[in-house]
Amino acid sequence: MCTEDKKPLFRDLTAEDPDPEVTEIESLCVNCYANGITRLLLTRIPHYKNVVIMSFSCEQCGFENNEIQPGGSYAELGVRWKLRVEDPIDLNRQVVKSDYTAVRIPELDFEIPAQSQKGEVTTVEGIITRAIAGLTQDQEVRRQQHPEEAAQIEQFIERLQTLKNGGSWVLELEDISGNCFVENPQAPAKDPRCERTDFKRTKEQNHVLGVFSQDEVNPLPNTLTPCDPSQASYDQLVSDEVLQFRTNCPDCNAPADTNMKLTKIPHFKEVVIMATVCEACGHRTNEVKSGGGVEDQGVRFEVRVATKEDFSRDILKSETCNMLIPELDLEVGGRALGGRFSTAEGLVRATLEQIKDAPTLQGDTPSLVSKDNLERFIEKLQEVLDGKRSITLILDDPAGNSYVQNLNDDPAAYDDGLKVTRYDRTFEQNDELGLNDIKTENYEES
Structure with missing residues (x-):
């Protein structure tokens, strides 16, 4: 239940809250098997998410251990990232990995399985460096006991080292929890060398995360x-x-x-x-x-936004609808703004507010994204809201669950500021919507 002062469970660490709520639990020390103390602190990382900071210390042997776990819920969909590393700047991209992130490098037939490493915030180069450190860890013992295997591992380490020296290769990340991210140096423009794909988890993958449907928990x-x-x-x-x-x-x-x-x-x-x-x-x-449910066809709206009347046009944007503004080279994924019923002005203003809250503009953390570029982009969006710049708002919804108002009294009449196109979905779009899984299940049952 909520306390009387209704304090949030996850709070910022500030001077106004000098006494944060820390939970202490007596737990076993894995080093000397005596009883130590684990301290849990629920806090927030600004512009990221809620986290649980865990710190263990043993007074008997002095052993200490620190760990961070996400404090939020899992995303509704899993996520796959495919990064083509072609420029040295790609090695410096920040990467957020959870415990459930699997890493693959197809060129080397190399894979780091999910749940084999703890979640961390690192870089592309940091992923390779950590892999090299893990393979090098017991090399001295292998050279004495298994010299042939040690030589093979040494050759593989050299191949990993070459990835940091240049060349073109592919890094693939797959996270069933959806808590994985790859930095875009060109933000807010579309990333030219990185592709993100959301996918629906299978029943087995949900069980790995501890997610069960109501029918599985209580079949009655x-x-x-x-x-x-x-x-x-x-x-x-x-x-x-x-x-x-x-x-x-x-x-x-x-x-x-x-x-x-x-x-x-x-x-x-x-x-x-x-x-x-x-x-x-x-x-x-x-x-x-x-x-x-999902419509038989996808829908694409092209809306001209140039006058005050255009700003007042009602728009229903579903969470599967992508938004594009070609004049600003902007592309926003469906889940970035979520599903909302607003106006053309409301969508542009919501985009502006999200970009203003971007971590790149707020903190002093090193980033590949240029603050000057983002600030100039914010100025352009503000010019749109001020009526000084006209744009074309493109809404592309594969599920067909989005809607744009026709400004004519007769909805069947032609609106020269609105173009509507219906189209058949691709196999990949059906896969993202989970329709291919439904067809497969029906086929197996029949």
Whole structure:
């Protein structure tokens, strides 16, 4: 339950909070097998995420150990990164790896399996350096006991060393938890040498993360209750009813209330609007979910934004919808802004606010992203909001669950500021939406 002063569970380490809540647990020392003390601190890394800092110390032998674990939930989808290392600057890209990140270098047939290393914030060069250090660790013993294997490992270490000396090669990262990231030196422009792909986890991968469906936990039929949103059915949400259930704040993890309501968008479909307000930290979230399934075709909208009337155009952007502004060379993934029902002005302003909060502009951490380029880009976005620069807003939704308002009174009439294109999805797009898995399951059952 929330305390009376409603403090967030994950708080910033500041001078205003000189006495952070530290939990101490008596635990076994793995070095001398005496009892030591493990201290747990729940805190936040600015512009990143909530973390749990764990520190162990043993008074008997002096052994100490420190570790950081993510304090947030797993992402809804897994993620794959494919980086083509072609320039020395690529070796300095920052990489965030979780415990579930698998690393592969196809050119060397080399793989670091998931859960074989602890999560860390490193660089591309740091990944290679750590791999070399791990292979070199017991080389002296191998040279005496297994000289042939030691020689083979030595040759492989030399091949790893050549990766840092230049040339072109590929680094692949796969993380079923979705907590993996590769820095883009060209941000906010699209990365020319790195590709990101989201994928739906299999049942086995969910079990590795400790994620189980309600049917697996409790196979008995359940009825809808306000405290169990996973059982919610859109049919049980009448138009004038707001369903409220308890959840945790996505920012500080304190208990909060989420309101959910079914709304009909004229000339489109029903959507579910969800809003969360946290009384502990003041964080607010607004999210829109489609009330139906995936459409038969994807949809692409091209919207001209040049006048005040264009800014007031209603737009429903689903979480699978990518947003592009060709004039600014900007591409925003579907989950960057999330699902939201807003206007053209609202989408541009939300993009501006997210870029302003980028870690590159806030901290003094070394980064490959140029602060000057981001500041100039922010100025261009501000010119768009001020009406000094016209743009074309492109919304591409493979799921077909996005909508852009026709400014004419007759929705069937032609709107010269709006172009709508329907298209058939590719196999890769179906895979990201999880449709290929459904087809495979139906085929196996038949």
